[in-house]
Amino acid sequence: MPEIILGSPPQIQTVQRANALWTILHDDPRFAFQGRAVSVANEQDDAAKLAISLSRLQGYASCHFVKRPNAQGFSDAYQAAGLNPQIWEQYWGRDSAQTQSHAFLQDFQVPEGLTLKTVTHATSDETILKICEMSLEAGVLPVPGSVMRGEGPKGLFSYVEATDGQIVATGGAFMAYHEDSPRADEAFWGMLATHEAWRGKRLAGWVGAQLIEDMAEKFGARGFSSGVKPDNPSSQAMCSRLGVGPSEYVYVGAVDPAAFGDASVTR
């Protein structure tokens, strides 16, 4: 089956390179992967240097779980290397994610005509293309079709479909950390996007909460984190509502301007 990767040309190149790199690095606990970019899993020896190398190879990389006061040191090192730093709040939750998502689902009334589905091997290319298009329109870079279908890191990709086949909300979660690392039971969760016409109906909450329940059941995920920009109040509210809230950590991304200019890899 041909691979499906959508995005701008630099985004596509980053995702292709990242997936190729992951076949080489997947057994190294220093790194994390959520289907779009290989990153440094946490603050560790040479973390900034590793992120710089990954960014040069892929066009973009970040370091996860950086304590906020240490972010400046990473940014300075990136800038000295000619890369642009990009900081994301790392929203994070363990017990709170499971209890609040469970409570959300108990309370949620499924809107008539909408169905929540998970991508499987049987999902058609046409549906995957529609998922990618909707996600990109919302400013969220989708993972490749093969990763959605479960051929990459362990994880799930879900979507809400209307009776006419329109995709109205999407999201995914992946066991991003090595099984020998202290974050072995943690997932990168999010990539949530709701079609503009369908926002404010708690659809992202539905997708996100169900992903948390399913990742816990299928893969034993106990922690969930996601990158949220300080200027994205809807994402902040939605994540916090599901028990994935502000933490002492940030992701410090390094963008290669030769690949992306000032653009962002995702929202």
Ligand SMILES: CC(C)(COP(=O)(O)OP(=O)(O)OC[C@H]1O[C@@H](n2cnc3c(N)ncnc32)[C@H](O)[C@@H]1OP(=O)(O)O)[C@@H](O)C(=O)NCCC(=O)NCCS
């Ligand atoms: C963020 C996004 C996915 C939210 O989708 P949505 O389906 O409208 O969200 P929900 O309706 O499930 O909202 C969840 C909660 O956030 C709250 N919320 C939504 N938009 C909000 C806003 N602009 N300001 C404050 N709170 C907001 C809702 O009230 C709801 O809380 P409640 O359940 O207590 O009422 C959607 O706005 C989107 O696609 N944005 C662009 C892409 C993006 O930023 N994705 C997240 C980055 S990973």
